[in-house]
Structures are given as structure tokens and as C-alpha cells.
Amino acid sequence: xxxxxxxxxxxxxxxxxxxxxxxxxxxxxxxxxxxxxxxxxxxxxxxxxxxxxxxxxxxxxxxxxxxxxxxxxxxxxxxxxxxxxxxxxxxxxxxxxxxxxxxxxxxxxxxxxxxxxxxxxxxxxxxxxxxxxxxxxxxxxxxxxxxxxxxxxxxxxxxxxxxxxxxxxxxxxxxxxxxxxxxxxxxxxxxxxxxxxxxxxxxxxxxxxxxxxxxxxxxxxxxxxxxxxxxxxxxxxx
Numbered sequence: 001x002x003x004x005x006x007x008x009x010x011x012x013x014x015x016x017x018x019x020x021x022x023x024x025x026x027x028x029x030x031x032x033x034x035x036x037x038x039x040x041x042x043x044x045x046x047x048x049x050x051x052x053x054x055x056x057x058x059x060x061x062x063x064x065x066x067x068x069x070x071x072x073x074x075x076x077x078x079x080x081x082x083x084x085x086x087x088x089x090x091x092x093x094x095x096x097x098x099x100x101x102x103x104x105x106x107x108x109x110x111x112x113x114x115x116x117x118x119x120x121x122x123x124x125x126x127x128x129x130x131x132x133x134x135x136x137x138x139x140x141x142x143x144x145x146x147x148x149x150x151x152x153x154x155x156x157x158x159x160x161x162x163x164x165x166x167x168x169x170x171x172x173x174x175x176x177x178x179x180x181x182x183x184x185x186x187x188x189x190x191x192x193x194x195x196x197x198x199x200x201x202x203x204x205x206x207x208x209x210x211x212x213x214x215x216x217x218x219x220x221x222x223x224x225x226x227x228x229x230x231x232x233x234x235x236x237x238x
Contacts, residue, residue: 001026001142001238003167005204006042008230010063010149010171013037014208017232019063022146022167022204026119026139029053033135033146037066042233050080053116055103057086058148059132060093068097075102085112085123087131108133124159126150129182134159144238149205151181152188161196165238167230168193170203173210173218186215191222200238204230 002025007018019036033056057065084103088094098105114121120138128149137144143163150156150169160166170189186203193201212229219227
């Protein structure tokens with residue numbers, strides 16, 4: 001498995017990259033997870049748009065879906081239809097793409113499972129102000145999980161337990177007095193990953209106005225394991 005970080009910022013783009021978007025290459029298949037603002041630029045540095053096999057939207061907030069509405073123009077030009085897995089709420093956002101002919105839209109549920117050749121993909125809901133689903137990809141005895149946007153909760157802990165690689169939301173610093181019902185701090189992400197025996201952690205959904213050293217310092221308070229911070233155009237072998 002190869003994970004490409006196309007964009008890792010939130011809720012706004014940084015001056016060096018887009019908001020959340022991640023491409024997983026598995027056994028010659030290409031799975032696009034979220035497609036935030038500006039992410040199509042970096043996607044095309046990694047692969048051709050027409051080679052995408054599946055799109056997964058963790059949830060329907062703008063910083064995770066904005067480039068979907070640009071992508072549809074190109075797909076219509078080349079007459080390609082791509083399977084798209086997404087929650088069906090908020091309906092105001094879902095209605096914007098549900099009937100597009102270039103997408104074969106599938107509504108995510110907790111029991112949704114997909115097999116793509118020998119790749120197993122499963123989903124589990126997590127806690128965020130809108131319906132949000134985590135993604136688990138299993139192939140060749142390796143397990144990867146992407147949390148989407150999430151706070152610490154039992155579903156998250158269950159889903160990441162013992163996985164080889166977890167890409168977790170860690171948008172806040174623990175010192176910030178912000179709404180704690182939306183995102184984990186980098187400290188919480190690291191602490192939870194260590195508790196659940198995650199083998200490798202990468203923290204994402206980073207605010208471009210917070211210094212990366214602060215994120216890493218905060219995370220290290222929660223775990224003495226190696227911790228990676230997402231960076232646009234970073235590639236990781238899993």
C-alpha cells in the first residue's frame with residue numbers, strides 16, 4: 001500500500017497545499033479519500049484522473065469535498081463514471097452530487113463493505129457535527145485506517161486497535177480553548193493511538209496557521225512512539 005498526501009490542511013488551505021485529500025494505491029487500484037480545496041492539482045502530479053477507481057468522502061464539509069465539483073466537469077468530458085461512497089447528510093450537500101451521471105453514488109452505512117479485487121474496504125461511523133465515516137483498507141495482511149474528522153470515542157478506538165497505520169485527525173493543540181466536539185488535539189490523537197497499539201501514526205487536518213513544531217510537541221505529550229505529521233505530496237509505504 002502507498003499513501004499519498006495530496007492535502008492535509010483544515011479548515012482552510014495552506015500556502016503550500018490543499019485541504020484534506022489522500023490517495024491510496026493498493027494492488028494497482030487507486031482509492032481517493034476526500035477531495036478538499038485545491039487537491040486536484042496534487043492528484044494530477046501522482047496519477048491521471050481517469051485512473052481513479054473509487055472515491056470515498058468521509059463527510060460532507062467543504063474542506064473535504066470542494067474539488068469534487070470541479071472533478072465532475074472533467075469526468076463528463078471523458079465520459080467516465082466513478083463509484084462514490086459518501087454519507088447522505090447534510091442533504092443540502094448530498095443533493096449537489098447525488099444525481100450526477102459521472103458518479104455512481106453509494107450511501108455509507110456502518111455495515112458497508114466493499115471488495116475491490118483482493119482489497120477489503122469497510123466503514124464505521126464516528127463523532128463529528130455531521131455524519132462522518134472512518135475508512136479501513138485491508139490488503140496483504142496490512143491494515144490502514146483514516147479517521148476523517150473525529151473526536152475520541154469508542155468507535156474510533158475499536159476501529160484503530162492494532163492497525164498497521166492510522167491517519168488521524170489532530171487539528172487542535174491541547175492548549176487551545178476551542179469547541180472540543182469537532183476534532184481531536186494532536187495530543188489526544190497520539191495518546192489514543194498508543195493506547196490502542198497502533199503501529200504507525202500520522203496526524204492530519206493541520207491548521208496552516210499553527211507551527212508544525214507545536215503540533216509535534218503536543219503529540220509527544222501523549223506518546224513516546226514515532227509520530228508523523230502529514231505534509232502535502234508526502235508518500236508513505238504501508
